[in-house]
Structure formats: structure tokens, C-alpha cells
Amino acid sequence: MRSSHLKDLSVSLLTNLVGASPDSQFLQRRRRGLHRFLNQLVKHPVLKQEPIVVTFLTVPTDLVSWKKQARIDYSLEFKGEKILTDFINSIWPAVGDEFLRDWRNAELSLPKLIDVWTKIVMLVERHEKRQQQVAFDNSKFVEMITRFSDLDETLYPHKITDNKIISASNSNDTSAINESLSSISGFFNKASTLLIDESYIINTDILEKFKNFSDCLYSLQELFDRSKRLSVNTIPQLQQRIKENEERHNSISSDDADLKGSELVRLRQIIVNDKQEMFQQLNKDWLIKKCCFEEFVMFQETQFLISEAWADWCRGRFKFQDKFYGLHEALNEVITSEMPLQR
Amino acid sequence: MNSIYGSENPFENGWATSELDHPAQQFPAVDQPFSVSTTPSDISAKVPSQYLAIFAKLEPHVTSVSGLQAYVFSPLVTEGFLTSYQASKIIDILYDHDLMPPDVQNNFFHALGLIALEIGTAGSGDYVTLQFKLNSGLPSLPVAAANLLVADSTEDTKILQGVQTHDFFDPLSTQLSNSKLDDDFSTKPAHWDVEAKPSTFGSPNLESPNHDQTALLIDPDATVPESIHANDIEYLSKHIMDIRDRFKPSVDAQHKITIKEVPEKEGLLFKHINYAISHEIPLSVNGPGGLKKVVRRYSDFVWLLEFLLKKYPFRVIPGLPPKKFTGMFIHSFFKTFLDWRHLHLLS
Numbered sequence: 196m197r198s199s200h201l202k203d204l205s206v207s208l209l210t211n212l213v214g215a216s217p218d219s220q221f222l223q224r225r226r227r228g229l230h231r232f233l234n235q236l237v238k239h240p241v242l243k244q245e246p247i248v249v250t251f252l253t254v255p256t257d258l259v260s261w262k263k264q265a266r267i268d269y270s271l272e273f274k275g276e277k278i279l280t281d282f283i284n285s286i287w288p289a290v291g292d293e294f295l296r297d298w299r300n301a302e303l304s305l306p307k308l309i310d311v312w313t314k315i316v317m318l319v320e321r322h323e324k325r326q327q328q329v330a331f332d333n334s335k336f337v338e339m340i341t342r343f344s345d346l347d348e349t350l351y352p353h354k355i356t357d358n359k360i361i362s363a364s365n366s367n368d369t370s371a372i373n374e375s376l377s378s379i380s381g382f383f384n385k386a387s388t389l390l391i392d393e394s395y396i397i398n399t400d401i402l403e404k405f406k407n408f409s410d411c412l413y414s415l416q417e418l419f420d421r422s423k424r425l426s427v428n429t430i431p432q433l434q435q436r437i438k439e440n441e442e443r444h445n446s447i448s449s450d451d452a453d454l455k456g457s458e459l460v461r462l463r464q465i466i467v468n469d470k471q472e473m474f475q476q477l478n479k480d481w482l483i484k485k486c487c488f489e490e491f492v493m494f495q496e497t498q499f500l501i502s503e504a505w506a507d508w509c510r511g512r513f514k515f516q517d518k519f520y521g522l523h524e525a526l527n528e529v530i531t532s533e534m535p536l537q538r
Numbered sequence: 539m540n541s542i543y544g545s546e547n548p549f550e551n552g553w554a555t556s557e558l559d560h561p562a563q564q565f566p567a568v569d570q571p572f573s574v575s576t577t578p579s580d581i582s583a584k585v586p587s588q589y590l591a592i593f594a595k596l597e598p599h600v601t602s603v604s605g606l607q608a609y610v611f612s613p614l615v616t617e618g619f620l621t622s623y624q625a626s627k628i629i630d631i632l633y634d635h636d637l638m639p640p641d642v643q644n645n646f647f648h649a650l651g652l653i654a655l656e657i658g659t660a661g662s663g664d665y666v667t668l669q670f671k672l673n674s675g676l677p678s679l680p681v682a683a684a685n686l687l688v689a690d691s692t693e694d695t696k697i698l699q700g701v702q703t704h705d706f707f708d709p710l711s712t713q714l715s716n717s718k719l720d721d722d723f724s725t726k727p728a729h730w731d732v733e734a735k736p737s738t739f740g741s742p743n744l745e746s747p748n749h750d751q752t753a754l755l756i757d758p759d760a761t762v763p764e765s766i767h768a769n770d771i772e773y774l775s776k777h778i779m780d781i782r783d784r785f786k787p788s789v790d791a792q793h794k795i796t797i798k799e800v801p802e803k804e805g806l807l808f809k810h811i812n813y814a815i816s817h818e819i820p821l822s823v824n825g826p827g828g829l830k831k832v833v834r835r836y837s838d839f840v841w842l843l844e845f846l847l848k849k850y851p852f853r854v855i856p857g858l859p860p861k862k863f864t865g866m867f868i869h870s871f872f873k874t875f876l877d878w879r880h881l882h883l884l885s
Contacts, residue, residue, distance in 0.1 A: 229836070237793065238785065244821075500788070
């Protein structure tokens, strides 16, 4: 028996790894992940307007052949953009400090938040699994109760009453008991259906909402990582170098040496280039800050995803418990009134 | 044009990679005149009388290079005396040799001299030739050109002002072609002031919040304008709310996308899974509405994400499900197996 299980295992393991069947857990996870990805993407006010995203979602052509004929611009979104003075002069002086502190705090505690929320998701998952197990047990109840009813005739004869004294004495009571047992089976059947429906809703809808919030946290985490990695600049070094070169330039131009002409031109070119470079870097630095600021402010809206997930959870649980209560109530009425406790 | 510090990082300075047409002219960044000694103190004796007439006429209008552009170069370009390339070369020379501002008589005469040389023989309008000519006397402008410049027509100048916005060689706007000019920078007559005092920008880094305000205020009495809304809580809250209003992340909002697997056999060994995506989101402004259906592969999603990461590295970008759920997958598989065995042992 054990070896046949192992064989089953290896067979299904193989099919799962080689050509996954469409309903395998792996593909389900992937499909749902892609689903969440797309729905999050089209919520973002900037990304949803990106022509490539629009193309991805609307152009019926095969994307591989579309890419071949399209000219795709991979350059940074701020290319050619200049920071607005309103941001530098009005917004930043007022909220810059607060934002940078918030950003830093969020960055520091986000891993913890992700960890905790992941555990909440796992608990919801576990709850859902447990419902499935209860549902499975319920059908086992049905099976066992039916078998028991089929067998109790042998212990408490009651079916054939003609000329059978003992059977006749049992007839009413044992039949009533058996009928009640079948009501109990019926209850377990209905409860099982209810549990499976409930588990399905949790699995496909509520759990996805909990995971959707996880995804948001992970996306923010990745933004933190990227901005740390990519917002480097050489502004302090440039500033230093410009200062040094300007001093040299001034000291040379006050000399009377003959060869100063070409040297001056060279120095001036270096200073001009450095200033230009510094201006570009400063501008870019501001644009990055503005962008991160906007993203952080927008991210504040994701708190409502917490409400959404839990509100759905509560609504679903309440509906389920309400129906479940109805089943119990009906069963209780039948059993307490109809199951004989004595002759 | 990219960084002389040659960063490996592809995002570094990506916004400014476009080649500039006139790099030399961009940032005459230094405050001190470079060529004081080579500029003769007074050249008015060496210029044709028409120069004096033109200067008398245009002096009030040419306080900045944009005035020079509007009242001198634009008419000449429009009338075909100069090409806009020649005009831009001359402006380069004026910047390079610190012949600014143009309403100083000497500077203006230099400009006219260069123009006259250029009109006479294209390519000869360079600074060295000009200095050489200064000894003998600067060449005259063609009479038609000179008349054009002194012509009294406010109508014309209005039109020319219009032209100016198109081929005006502002050091900032030529470089940052998409920038909005209706802000403080462009209203300053001398644009290079901004670059000459870079400390007013501050260079706060996101990682060093503590340096931030100090860096911004290194030069507090310089060109930093009063922060108009710094204490205007209403304005600021509205700004924050406007940003927040743009983003409604709720899952159950309208326009949900649905996705279905479409298994498809391609090739002998590998089975590709296609995803049929359908939605009714009105994405493009003038595109057709209604139900849209596309078929994409997992690899297409990967490509899309990579593109977004390159173009929008400073935005929150949703993540994709991993290519393989290795750990989790095996774990959950074993768990299923164990559950199943457990149940079968019960029966």
C-alpha cells in the first residue's frame, strides 16, 4: 500500500513538473498573480497611461511580432523634463522634512509589516483549508451515518413486523431514530455544501484581496530598494571640482604668463561642462524626489485595501454563519422533537 | 554629452541624453568675464555710421540676448540675410567672448560686426577675423539689412516676438526642450544665473534627510524666492489630496480585468500557456471602447515589467508572480499528498 502511494506521488510529481495541467496549483497561483498584476497596473494613474501598457492591453497582435516593428523608448520617464519651481519653492519647504522622515520610517519598518501581513494571509489560508477539512469530514459523517442506519436492523430488528414480537415493539422507535439519522445526514450534506461554497469564496475572492495588499507592500519595498540604488549622484564632487577649477582659473588669469590662453580655454570648458553636468544632476535629483513624494502620497490610499479585505471577510463570514445557524436551528427542531428518548 | 563621470548606471542622466545642437553656447556659466583684456575699450571709432544708427534705434530693446534675437537676428533670418545656423553661431561667439549684455555699445557693435562678416562671406564671422578687422574698421552691413534693422515697425516686432519663441536660443530651453517656460527661471533676463548659483537648488539626497533643508538654504538670501505657500496649510492639503485623488486602488472598483488560461500546444516538447485577457477599460483617449481581448504569454508580462522598471524606476510598480514557486510548490504538494494519505488511512 505504501509503495503504491509513492508511485502515485512520483507520477503526479512528474506530470506537474513537466507539462503542468491547467488546473495545477502552480498554474493557478501564476494566473492569479498575473490577474493581480494587471489590476494593480491599471489602477496606477501614470502607468495606466503608458502607451506600452495600453498596447499590451489592447493591441490584438501577437506581442512578439509587434515588438519587432515598434520603436520602443526605454529612457527614463523624466527625460527632457525640468523640475517645476512650485515644487522646489512651495511644496518641498513645507512637507519635505516630514516626507523624508515618513519615507525613512516606512522603509525601516516595511519588512516587519510585510512579515506580519504575510502571517495574516497564511492564517486566512489556513482557515480556508480548515473549512475544507470540515466539509470533507461532513461527507464522512453522511457516509458513516448511512452505513450505520443500514446496519442497525440487525441489532434492533424493526422492519418486518408481521408475526415478529420484538420487531413490532421496536418498529416506531427505531424507525423514528433512523429517520432522524437521515435528517442528520441531510444536515451534514447541506453544511458540507455551505462550507465548500464558503471556502471557495475565501479562496477566490477574499484571500486575493489580502494578497493584493501584500503585493502593494512588496511593490513599495521594491521602490525603496530601487530608489536607494538609483538615486545616486556626484553633485558634491562636482561642486568641489568646480570650486577648485574656478580658483585656478582666477589665479591663472591674474598671471601674465604667455601660455595662459589655451589653458584658460581648457579650464573654462571644464568648468562649463561641470556646471552643466551638475545642473542636470540637480534637476534629476529634484525630479526623483518629486516622483517618490507623489508615489508615497498616493500610496497612502492603499490603507483602504485593508478595510476592503476585512470588510469582505466579515460580510462573507456573517452570511455563512447566518446560513449555518439556520441549518442548525432546523436540525435542532427536528431532532429534539422527533428522536424518541423513551418508548 | 553624458556624464564625464561615466556612470555605469543606465538611469544616470537618462533624461538628458539627447544631443545638443550647440553645446558650446549652453552655459556661459562663469560670472567673470574671460576676455576682458582682448576687448578693446572703445571701438566706436572703427565702425560704420550705420552701426551707430542701429544701436541708437535698438538700444532699449536689446537688454538681453532674447531682445537681440527678436530685434536683430529674427528679422535678418526672416529676410534671408542669415540662416538660423549662422545666427546661432554668432550668439555662441558672443557668449564665449563675454560680449553680453548686448545693450552695451561695444558688445552690440561686435555683434553687428560678426553679422556683417557673416553676410559678406558665410563662415567668416568668427572672433579672430573680427579682431583683425577692428584694426582697419568693421565692414558695413548691406543697406537693405541695415534698413531692415532700423525700420520702425512695431507690428513687425510683435510678429518677431512670436517667431522668437520658436528659435530662441535660451540655454535652458534648448537643452530641456519639454520644459515649461512659464516659471521663474525664464523670466529672469540672465538665465545662466541659475547655474551660476547652484547651491540654491540644494542637493538633498533621499538617504540623507537631515542635510536636506540646510543644503537647500545654503544661500538663503540668493535667488530662492519666498516660499509662497510654505505655511498655507490649505494649499498644501489640497495638493496632497489632489495627488491622492489620482489613485484609487480598491480591488472592487469598476473596470476589472479578467484573465483565463488558453492552453496551446506548440512544438513537440513544450506546452505554452497563453493567457486570454479581457476588459472594458477605456484606456486610450480616442480608441474604441467596449470589450477588448488580447492573448499574452507569461514572457510578455516579463517583458512589460522590465520595460516599466527601466522607464519608471521611481514609481510603485506591481510585481509578477515568480517564474517558479519552487519551495512553496514542493511544500504544498507534499502537504496535499500527506493530507490525502492521512484521509485514506482513516477510511
